[in-house]
Amino acid sequence: MSSAEMYNGLKVLSSYHRKGGVGKTFLASTIAYLLATGGPDGTGKKRRVLVLDYDSQQDSSKAFLQMDAIPGDDEYAAPTHPDYKEINDPDWPGRNTSTDILFDSPVYEYPTAFEGIKVLPSEGNVDRVLALTPQSERLVSTITSHMKDWFSIPDLAEDYDIIIVDNPPSKSPVSAGLLGAATHVIIPTEPEYDSIDGVPMLLNRIDRINEDRTDNPLEVLGVIPNKVQSKSKLTQKDRIALSKLYDKNGPTAAYMSQFWLTQRNCYRVMERPSVDESHFNYVHNHYAIDEMTKLYQLVENKIWGGK
Ligand SMILES: Nc1ncnc2c1ncn2[C@@H]1O[C@H](COP(=O)(O)OP(=O)(O)OP(=O)(O)O)[C@@H](O)[C@H]1O
Ligand SMILES: [Mg+2]
Structure with missing residues (x-):
């Protein structure tokens, strides 16, 4: 099976990092909006998107649903x-x-204020998954196989082009299980020690997942430095952290994106949740539009190759 045939062509993108607060939710919801609306200038293909929120803080649910x-x-x-x-x-x-x-209960996706975006919200506390199997070491693979079965439902590929998964922080079996079922992963990271230190470990985990997926490997869209201070405010510490990530002889350079997402007030949307179009005004912000366009092009080109 080639990766194009996995899930009947449906793509599954996971926004992933073990560290909290690095921008998983920000990336997941921004990418959902960018893909559904054809990019910041609206001229690209409009993708049909389903957002699956598994983050116990329910942030992307709140971005799209009341x-x-x-x-x-x-x-x-x-x-x-x-x-x-x-x-x-x-x-x-x-x-x-x-x-x-995960419990084979009926699920009906919720419509949002955006024509091309539907959502299944997070139920908050995700401890219910512990009931899936009494063998805790099997929980991750149980979740992976459940999700693979669900993503394979032919109706889903008819209704959507892509499913975007927002993950909880930490080593939750939910995020690990979901990662094993994804077709693509994007990794936001802050330019500080704890966050960049976790990146090689994540890449290692992906290598291990791919040992069993030689025909349809999980593809890394990129590691995206997020919340990077503007050039004039970049500290020496930030510079060192970033140069470690981009070090040609290091384990991460090959996966690094060619652009950064800057620390900007207009991106701090979770502090003022709204469920209408205005939530995503930042995509069109004069200062942000350049990096938003690069993010959009990265995702479109790496997933669909400009098709
Ligand atoms: N580039 C940025 N500039 C300014 N604020 C940002 C930026 N990226 C994210 N934020 C804000 O930082 C906070 C944390 O981001 P976000 O919720 O996306 O992280 P997360 O990885 O999903 O966190 P968690 O692990 O808690 O789910 C949010 O309030 C978000 O709006
Ligand atoms: Mg989050």
């Missing part, structure tokens, strides 16, 4: 599906999360 606050809880519940009344499914309670996929 989640239901649970009184007395700091988590949100998935809202009632707008088509609940029309979809006549006795096994479906009218709301669902990305974790329901």
Whole structure:
């Protein structure tokens, strides 16, 4: 099977890093918007996107859906599906999360304010996955095989061009399991020690996944330095961190993107969540548009090769 045939041509992109706060959610939701709208200038192919949120903080769910606050809880519940009344499914309670996929429960993706983007929100606490198997060492492979089965459903490739997965931080079996089922991965990293130190380990994990996937290897779109200070504010420490990543003799250079994402106020959208078009205004921001265009082109070209 070639990678083009895996999941009937449907692509699965994972935004991945073990460290928290590096920009996994920012990249996942930005890429979803860029692909669905044909890039910052809107002239590219408009892709049909499904966002799967597995992050317990539910940030990308909140970027796309009006989640239901649970009184007395700091988590949100998935809202009632707008088509609940029309979809006549006795096994479906009218709301669902990305974790329901793993339990073979019925899942109906939620529409968003954007025509080309649907979402399955995160259920917050993801501990329910521990019930999947009593053997904890098998949890990762159990999740991988569940997700591979789901991504292989032919209807899914008819409805979507790409599924974008937002991962929880840490060594969660959920993110490891999902990575094993992805076709592509993108790795945001901050230019500071903890974050860059994890990158070679991630690349190692990907090599190990690919030992079993010789016909359809998991492809790294790139490692993207994120939250990089503008040139005038770049500290000596940042410079050293970045030069380590781009060191030609090091393990990461071959995967590094040719551009950075700068630390910008307009990108701090999670601090002001909204579920309409204005959430993504930053993509068209005069100062940001150059790096947004490069991000869009990287993803489009590496996944579809300009087709
Ligand atoms: N380039 C940037 N400039 C400014 N703020 C940014 C940038 N990238 C991300 N942020 C902000 O930093 C915070 C953390 O980013 P984000 O939530 O995407 O990270 P994460 O890796 O998903 O974190 P977690 O591991 O907690 O899920 C968010 O408030 C986000 O809006
Ligand atoms: Mg996140």
